[in-house]
Amino acid sequence: MARLFFLLSFLISNLLLASCAVNPVTGENEFSLLSRQDEISIGNEQYGPSQQSQGGEYKVDPDLSAYVNEVGQRLATEGRRDYDLPYEFVVLNNSVPNAWALPGGKIAVNRGLLLELNSEAELAAVLGHEVVHAAARHGAAAMTRGSLLQGVLTVGAIASQDSAYSDYIVGAGQLGAQLIGQRYGRDAERDSDTFGIQYMVQAGYDPQEAVSLQETFVRLSAGREAGWVDGLFASHPPSQERVENNQTLVNEMMPVLQGRDLEVGIARYQQAIASIKADQEAYQLFEEAERAVADDDLEIAMLNLDEAISMVPNEARFSGLKADILLYQGSYRGSIVIYNEAIEKDDSYFDYYLGRGVAYARTGNQVLAQTDLERSVDLLPTATAMNELGKISLNNNDRIVAKQYFQAAAGGAGQVASEASLAFTRLDIVDTPGSYVQAQTYTDGEGRIIARVTNRSGLVLQNIQLEFTAVIAEQLAERLINIGSLAINQTIDVNSDLRFPEGIEGSSNQMRVRVNSAQPQ
Numbered sequence: 001m002a003r004l005f006f007l008l009s010f011l012i013s014n015l016l017l018a019s020c021a022v023n024p025v026t027g028e029n030e031f032s033l034l035s036r037q038d039e040i041s042i043g044n045e046q047y048g049p050s051q052q053s054q055g056g057e058y059k060v061d062p063d064l065s066a067y068v069n070e071v072g073q074r075l076a077t078e079g080r081r082d083y084d085l086p087y088e089f090v091v092l093n094n095s096v097p098n099a100w101a102l103p104g105g106k107i108a109v110n111r112g113l114l115l116e117l118n119s120e121a122e123l124a125a126v127l128g129h130e131v132v133h134a135a136a137r138h139g140a141a142a143m144t145r146g147s148l149l150q151g152v153l154t155v156g157a158i159a160s161q162d163s164a165y166s167d168y169i170v171g172a173g174q175l176g177a178q179l180i181g182q183r184y185g186r187d188a189e190r191d192s193d194t195f196g197i198q199y200m201v202q203a204g205y206d207p208q209e210a211v212s213l214q215e216t217f218v219r220l221s222a223g224r225e226a227g228w229v230d231g232l233f234a235s236h237p238p239s240q241e242r243v244e245n246n247q248t249l250v251n252e253m254m255p256v257l258q259g260r261d262l263e264v265g266i267a268r269y270q271q272a273i274a275s276i277k278a279d280q281e282a283y284q285l286f287e288e289a290e291r292a293v294a295d296d297d298l299e300i301a302m303l304n305l306d307e308a309i310s311m312v313p314n315e316a317r318f319s320g321l322k323a324d325i326l327l328y329q330g331s332y333r334g335s336i337v338i339y340n341e342a343i344e345k346d347d348s349y350f351d352y353y354l355g356r357g358v359a360y361a362r363t364g365n366q367v368l369a370q371t372d373l374e375r376s377v378d379l380l381p382t383a384t385a386m387n388e389l390g391k392i393s394l395n396n397n398d399r400i401v402a403k404q405y406f407q408a409a410a411g412g413a414g415q416v417a418s419e420a421s422l423a424f425t426r427l428d429i430v431d432t433p434g435s436y437v438q439a440q441t442y443t444d445g446e447g448r449i450i451a452r453v454t455n456r457s458g459l460v461l462q463n464i465q466l467e468f469t470a471v472i473a474e475q476l477a478e479r480l481i482n483i484g485s486l487a488i489n490q491t492i493d494v495n496s497d498l499r500f501p502e503g504i505e506g507s508s509n510q511m512r513v514r515v516n517s518a519q520p521q
């Protein structure tokens, strides 16, 4: 809810600045609520958490990331001629074939997609398409239309698709999850294909490879390989029509391109992806382990992970999942040892700090737990981390901070969020009992001041104190009345022992009742 409010207020505050603008790529007039600076800020803020929520950066072969960024920058140079953005490209450690662009030119491609491509020119086609999404301001248009708001309820599902345990993004990270999970629409996709092909030609690549890429997508989606449905195809539905449109476009370009030395780059590309290809079996074992965890077959999962680790010893994710399983089994000290190994291999993925923080908390080490959990929140704010930090703050008697953490965690979804919501309510009842216990005065037939009291907190309450104030015959009278306990939604009438004399009818501004205190049982 807080996020919705943020987005609405963000859009409304921009309404005054909104204007008709010319789309930098298509040249068409359009209405936009976001300035270029807004787009760059959103991209900068959301790039980190969006990467984290999609598996984090792929680190085993840094040369691969450097290579993808190098090809990406060639396309970005063309994009910048239309719209100057600080383009960045990363490879994500995710086997689902997918690629996405945030506003402001922040682009990511999954390890799983790179495995399906054959040449550098095909990679250029993917990256060119994403560069157009950013340069033609498709994310900004989606935010202006407000179509992202429809996605609010699906954020949890997007966020959790790469997590073995249900964990949910809360707060600031949610916008990025929506931006990368959304569909831009047919027109935007067609524009990205068309102008992406122009960018790749300008950058020196053979546009026929964009068509072969689309053919691969159609073939793979027909086979419905695992992962494809929720990956690239959710936002980029492949079709024979798309293949034909692109082929027509390429055919039209060909006469102009005769005699030009256009790159395909098969050998160069195959060399760049050689290590992820060689490691493919280890990642398959890892994914089998993830499925085994989901089926609660932890022994099989452990065997698969140990084998994967022996094949690719410097892949931190394999150790991370092993540590997650130990944590889940309650082997807290054992999990800390394995989380340490994961962090030694990759010190920038939220899950290891989150897991180790929880393990430290369970072993009573509040100080180290807090440090790790805060680190995990910096990388990706999750309901689990916020809930744990709330519990630690409560142990330290810092009720105000605890409430803030519980409230943040309650903004997620699932079991942890409802647990946090309850923890928040338990604290808040004590601070503002009047918001949870309804009390109203009336007088009975004999002039007695009565309060009708209802427990609206959703919890059984005890030690409820009512403070009655009344002006009776121009004298101020007060009474404190204690009620033992009230069940959920129970209503009772409480006699204040105050009474207007016969013949005088008390009006509502002559009597008040206030709920001084209430405590959850």
Ligand SMILES: [Zn+2]
Pocket (backbone or CB within 6 Å): 129, 133, 189, 192, 235, 236
């Ligand atoms: Zn697209």
